[in-house]
Amino acid sequence: MRQAIQRLKRKEEAEITIINSTLRKARTRTLIQAGALLEKAGLLNEFSIEPGTDLQRDVECKDQMHALFGALLELKSLLKETNEYSHSYLALKGKIGFYNASKTLLENSS
Numbered sequence: 001m002r003q004a005i006q007r008l009k010r011k012e013e014a015e016i017t018i019i020n021s022t023l024r025k026a027r028t029r030t031l032i033q034a035g036a037l038l039e040k041a042g043l044l045n046e047f048s049i050e051p052g053t054d055l056q057r058d059v060e061c062k063d064q065m066h067a068l069f070g071a072l073l074e075l076k077s078l079l080k081e082t083n084e085y086s087h088s089y090l091a092l093k094g095k096i097g098f099y100n101a102s103k104t105l106l107e108n109s110s
Contacts, residue, residue, distance in 0.1 A: 040101060043068060 038044055044051065047068045055065045079085055
Protein backbone atom coordinates (compact mmCIF):
# COMPACT_ATOMS: atom_id res chain seq x y z
CA MET A 1 0.00 0.00 0.00
CA ARG A 2 2.79 2.45 0.91
CA GLN A 3 4.58 1.71 -2.34
CA ALA A 4 1.44 2.45 -4.33
CA ILE A 5 0.99 5.76 -2.52
CA GLN A 6 4.65 6.66 -3.09
CA ARG A 7 4.31 5.76 -6.78
CA LEU A 8 1.28 8.02 -7.09
CA LYS A 9 3.12 10.86 -5.32
CA ARG A 10 6.11 10.52 -7.65
CA LYS A 11 3.81 10.46 -10.67
CA GLU A 12 2.01 13.59 -9.44
CA GLU A 13 5.33 15.37 -8.77
CA ALA A 14 6.52 14.49 -12.27
CA GLU A 15 3.30 15.86 -13.79
CA ILE A 16 3.65 19.09 -11.78
CA THR A 17 7.26 19.43 -12.99
CA ILE A 18 6.14 19.03 -16.61
CA ILE A 19 3.36 21.61 -16.17
CA ASN A 20 5.75 24.10 -14.54
CA SER A 21 8.30 23.57 -17.29
CA THR A 22 5.66 24.14 -19.96
CA LEU A 23 4.48 27.34 -18.26
CA ARG A 24 8.06 28.63 -17.96
CA LYS A 25 8.70 27.95 -21.64
CA ALA A 26 5.48 29.71 -22.65
CA ARG A 27 6.35 32.72 -20.45
CA THR A 28 9.86 32.88 -21.92
CA ARG A 29 8.48 32.73 -25.47
CA THR A 30 6.09 35.61 -24.69
CA LEU A 31 8.92 37.71 -23.21
CA ILE A 32 11.10 37.09 -26.26
CA GLN A 33 8.24 38.09 -28.56
CA ALA A 34 7.63 41.27 -26.51
CA GLY A 35 11.33 42.13 -26.86
CA ALA A 36 11.06 41.63 -30.61
CA LEU A 37 8.18 44.10 -30.65
CA LEU A 38 10.34 46.65 -28.83
CA GLU A 39 12.97 46.23 -31.51
CA LYS A 40 10.45 46.31 -34.37
CA ALA A 41 8.98 49.54 -32.98
CA GLY A 42 12.46 51.06 -33.07
CA LEU A 43 12.63 51.58 -29.32
CA LEU A 44 15.97 49.80 -28.94
CA ASN A 45 17.50 52.16 -31.51
CA GLU A 46 15.75 55.14 -29.94
CA PHE A 47 17.41 54.36 -26.60
CA SER A 48 20.78 53.34 -28.14
CA ILE A 49 20.50 49.71 -27.06
CA GLU A 50 22.40 47.42 -29.41
CA PRO A 51 20.94 43.95 -30.10
CA GLY A 52 22.97 41.39 -28.18
CA THR A 53 23.62 43.70 -25.24
CA ASP A 54 23.20 42.02 -21.86
CA LEU A 55 20.93 44.52 -20.15
CA GLN A 56 21.58 43.04 -16.70
CA ARG A 57 25.36 42.82 -16.84
CA ASP A 58 26.51 45.58 -19.16
CA VAL A 59 27.19 48.51 -16.83
CA GLU A 60 27.59 50.89 -19.77
CA CYS A 61 23.96 50.53 -20.87
CA LYS A 62 22.29 51.01 -17.47
CA ASP A 63 21.15 54.56 -18.32
CA GLN A 64 19.60 53.42 -21.61
CA MET A 65 17.88 50.51 -19.87
CA HIS A 66 16.50 52.80 -17.15
CA ALA A 67 15.31 55.29 -19.77
CA LEU A 68 13.52 52.57 -21.77
CA PHE A 69 11.90 51.20 -18.61
CA GLY A 70 10.85 54.73 -17.64
CA ALA A 71 9.29 55.22 -21.07
CA LEU A 72 7.34 51.98 -20.69
CA LEU A 73 6.14 53.05 -17.24
CA GLU A 74 5.11 56.41 -18.71
CA LEU A 75 3.16 54.59 -21.42
CA LYS A 76 1.45 52.44 -18.82
CA SER A 77 0.51 55.53 -16.83
CA LEU A 78 -0.75 57.30 -19.95
CA LEU A 79 -2.94 54.32 -20.87
CA LYS A 80 -4.48 54.26 -17.38
CA GLU A 81 -5.11 58.01 -17.25
CA THR A 82 -6.85 58.52 -20.58
CA ASN A 83 -9.34 56.79 -22.83
CA GLU A 84 -7.77 58.49 -25.83
CA TYR A 85 -5.56 55.47 -26.47
CA SER A 86 -8.05 52.60 -26.65
CA HIS A 87 -6.86 49.11 -27.46
CA SER A 88 -8.64 49.21 -30.82
CA TYR A 89 -6.90 52.51 -31.72
CA LEU A 90 -3.52 51.10 -30.68
CA ALA A 91 -4.21 47.85 -32.55
CA LEU A 92 -4.91 49.86 -35.71
CA LYS A 93 -1.66 51.81 -35.21
CA GLY A 94 0.16 48.49 -34.77
CA LYS A 95 -1.33 47.02 -37.94
CA ILE A 96 -0.27 50.08 -39.88
CA GLY A 97 3.21 49.86 -38.33
CA PHE A 98 3.56 46.18 -39.27
CA TYR A 99 2.37 46.94 -42.80
CA ASN A 100 4.85 49.80 -43.21
CA ALA A 101 7.70 47.73 -41.76
CA SER A 102 7.04 44.80 -44.09
CA LYS A 103 6.64 47.19 -47.05
CA THR A 104 10.00 48.79 -46.23
CA LEU A 105 11.58 45.36 -45.85
CA LEU A 106 10.30 44.30 -49.28
CA GLU A 107 11.52 47.54 -50.88
CA ASN A 108 14.98 47.15 -49.34
CA SER A 109 15.31 43.54 -50.48
CA SER A 110 14.54 44.43 -54.13
